[in-house]
Amino acid sequence: xxxxxxIPQNKEIEVESGINLLKAADQAGLYxxxxxxGKGTCGKCRVKLxxxxxxxxxxxxxxxxxxxxxxxxxALSCQKRVKENWTVEVPVQKEAHLRKTTLAGGVExxxxxxxxxxxxxxxxxxxxxxxxxxxxxxxKHLDRDDLSVELxxxxxxPGMLRSNxxxxxxxxxxxxxxxxxxxxxxxxxxGIAFDIGTTTIMGSLIxxxxxxxxxxxAETNPQNIYGADVISRINHASEGKGNLxxxxxxxxxxxxxxxKELLKQTKVARDRVYEIVAVGNTTxxxxxxxxxxxxxxPAPFIPAYSRALELEASELGLDINPAGRVIFLPNIAGxxxxxxxxxxxxxxxxxxxxxxxAIDIGTNGELVLAANGRLxxxxxxxxxxxxxxxIKQGMRASAGAVEAVQYVNxxxxxxxxxxxxxxxxxxxxxxxxxxxxxxxxxxxxTGRIINPEENPDQLxxxxxxxxxxxxxxxEFILVPGSDSETGDDIVLSQGDLRELQLxxxxxxxxxxxxxxxxxxxEQELDEVLLAGAFGNYVRKESAxxxxxxxxxxxxxIVAVGNxxxxxxxxALASKKIRERAFALPDKVEHLELSTRRDFQDIFVDALKxxx
Ligand code: FES
Numbered sequence: 001x002x003x004x005x006x007i008p009q010n011k012e013i014e015v016e017s018g019i020n021l022l023k024a025a026d027q028a029g030l031y032x033x034x035x036x037x038g039k040g041t042c043g044k045c046r047v048k049l050x051x052x053x054x055x056x057x058x059x060x061x062x063x064x065x066x067x068x069x070x071x072x073x074x075a076l077s078c079q080k081r082v083k084e085n086w087t088v089e090v091p092v093q094k095e096a097h098l099r100k101t102t103l104a105g106g107v108e109x110x111x112x113x114x115x116x117x118x119x120x121x122x123x124x125x126x127x128x129x130x131x132x133x134x135x136x137x138x139x140k141h142l143d144r145d146d147l148s149v150e151l152x153x154x155x156x157x158p159g160m161l162r163s164n165x166x167x168x169x170x171x172x173x174x175x176x177x178x179x180x181x182x183x184x185x186x187x188x189x190x191g192i193a194f195d196i197g198t199t200t201i202m203g204s205l206i207x208x209x210x211x212x213x214x215x216x217x218a219e220t221n222p223q224n225i226y227g228a229d230v231i232s233r234i235n236h237a238s239e240g241k242g243n244l245x246x247x248x249x250x251x252x253x254x255x256x257x258x259x260k261e262l263l264k265q266t267k268v269a270r271d272r273v274y275e276i277v278a279v280g281n282t283t284x285x286x287x288x289x290x291x292x293x294x295x296x297x298p299a300p301f302i303p304a305y306s307r308a309l310e311l312e313a314s315e316l317g318l319d320i321n322p323a324g325r326v327i328f329l330p331n332i333a334g335x336x337x338x339x340x341x342x343x344x345x346x347x348x349x350x351x352x353x354x355x356x357x358a359i360d361i362g363t364n365g366e367l368v369l370a371a372n373g374r375l376x377x378x379x380x381x382x383x384x385x386x387x388x389x390x391i392k393q394g395m396r397a398s399a400g401a402v403e404a405v406q407y408v409n410x411x412x413x414x415x416x417x418x419x420x421x422x423x424x425x426x427x428x429x430x431x432x433x434x435x436x437x438x439x440x441x442x443x444x445x446t447g448r449i450i451n452p453e454e455n456p457d458q459l460x461x462x463x464x465x466x467x468x469x470x471x472x473x474x475e476f477i478l479v480p481g482s483d484s485e486t487g488d489d490i491v492l493s494q495g496d497l498r499e500l501q502l503x504x505x506x507x508x509x510x511x512x513x514x515x516x517x518x519x520x521x522e523q524e525l526d527e528v529l530l531a532g533a534f535g536n537y538v539r540k541e542s543a544x545x546x547x548x549x550x551x552x553x554x555x556x557i558v559a560v561g562n563x564x565x566x567x568x569x570x571a572l573a574s575k576k577i578r579e580r581a582f583a584l585p586d587k588v589e590h591l592e593l594s595t596r597r598d599f600q601d602i603f604v605d606a607l608k609x610x611x
Pocket of ligand 1: 033034035036037038039040041042043044045076077078079
């Protein structure tokens with residue numbers, strides 16, 4: 001079996017001969033960026049072979065890597081089959097999820113009314129005159145004769161009672177005792193709220209006794225090896241026996257890594273975590289629960305279920321108290337999941353009397369409109385461009401990503417995350433860069449980069465050397481020769497601008513259709529809420545310049561952070577809010593955009609830069 005050594009991570013594994021290198025890295029627990037599920041089209045799964053023979057480059061490698069890079073050992077990991085011992089350098093992905101993690105706690109004060117109750121009791125001692133069995137004695141002291149108990153709790157119960165002077169604590173979920181613990185542990189009551197994103201999974205450990213978030217952790221969703229978007233993952237799940245289980249195992253594994261990290265940070269015992277409440281899009285909900293999502297992909301986009309699902313942690317293999325409950329909040333429709341429901345909960349759109357829209361831009365774009373007593377939602381096929389996918393040098397928001405571009409004093413000011421040398425462009429940088437190009441006059445309203453050969457007079461001298469020919473038209477050089485690994489320019493290509501237009505056009509068109517349905521004009525909106533990590537980092541001015549948002553005064557556009565995650569935290573901390581969540585799908589009207597005859601015209605109109 002060939003041996004692989006990955007540096008600088010310093011991991012070694014033996015793999016089956018012929019295995020794909022991208023899959024082998026995954027087996028070693030390493031994350032390699034890639035958007036195309038190994039099809040060779042995105043060119044992002046680059047690694048460098050430091051020792052070993054890479055063989056001849058494939059067509060895809062020749063397309064995405066220069067001669068120089070190939071001669072230096074650069075390769076696309078999805079194109080390589082491991083047949084001999086190799087040492088492979090994997091570019092470090094520094095905290096791709098950091099931005100999302102830092103958004104925890106957007107809702108500062110949680111309402112505390114937990115669904116799990118912990119009651120400490122001191123039982124009377126048995127005697128010849130009182131031969132009540134131990135369990136019945138406990139139920140009598142709890143004053144509840146409707147409770148059932150887990151067998152695993154009962155097995156050691158008699159000994160525990162006697163060695164703890166008949167003092168115990170029961171953790172109760174509904175009408176079940178899920179845990180019996182020695183002594184008084186009533187103040188040790190914890191739960192974890194999860195936001196299962198297509199790209200990032202985020203967990204918040206909550207002290208349910210105090211209604212406080214005490215730790216937050218995040219992981220990249222390792223399902224991304226099967227594609228960056230939900231459709232690729234549904235296709236993978238449908239394509240072969242065992243594939244659904246593979247996808248479920250990936251997400252459960254990442255969820256357990258987060259749980260471990262949260263418990264390590266806080267020194268909370270795993271058995272004192274009694275509940276998990278999760279939100280995610282409908283596909284993520286299916287894959288987390290291990291339910292076949294096949295019929296979500298083709299019209300009419302039918303999910304296997306939409307209600308909330310509740311399981312025992314041990315059934316899913318989640319490392320909390322084995323009898324702990326796992327609740328995935330209900331979905332609204334095939335492409336409007338419980339994450340959108342979380343946004344509605346956190347922003348209280350179901351209670352507002354003002355006219356308000358919420359836009360959650362993640363790997364997909366979901367929109368909600370509250371107006372005239374109606375609550376409406378839709379999803380748009382925005383694609384993952386805002387997360388850096390399908391963009392030539394797109395990357396997630398991690399160190400070295402161009403995150404902000406401004407056109408000031410006739411020049412471009414560019415900054416990267418952590419001030420690291422530029423390696424690529426993330427979503428906020430993409431929007432900023434496009435807006436800066438609009439401001440500078442280097443692109444027109446149709447999104448076309450001006451041709452320096454056709455229009456030499458239109459182009460200021462100093463920008464002449466910043467435009468170069470690329471595969472899909474002209475490219476604007478954002479940062480010359482910056483890529484620390486390849487020395488390449490960091491560019492914004494014509495193709496990138498087209499991807500951005502499609503994504504922003506889909507979102508704006510979705511909003512326009514919701515407004516049309518509610519019979520209100522966009523100027524009547526009192527507020528537009530930007531949810532998601534992206535919402536916090538995008539500059540409103542840039543979003544307005546490129547026509548992603550309606551032309552409203554910027555104070556009406558408000559970033560609300562990771563509202564989906566906030567929704568899951570709120571539903572975990574409060575039974576009342578959870579009940580509100582369970583009732584929400586019946587109150588939200590779902591609009592299916594793909595069947596609307598007016599969509600195409602509105603969409604084409606929304607593609608323009610500036611409105
Ligand atoms: S080119 Fe390898 S994952 Fe896309």
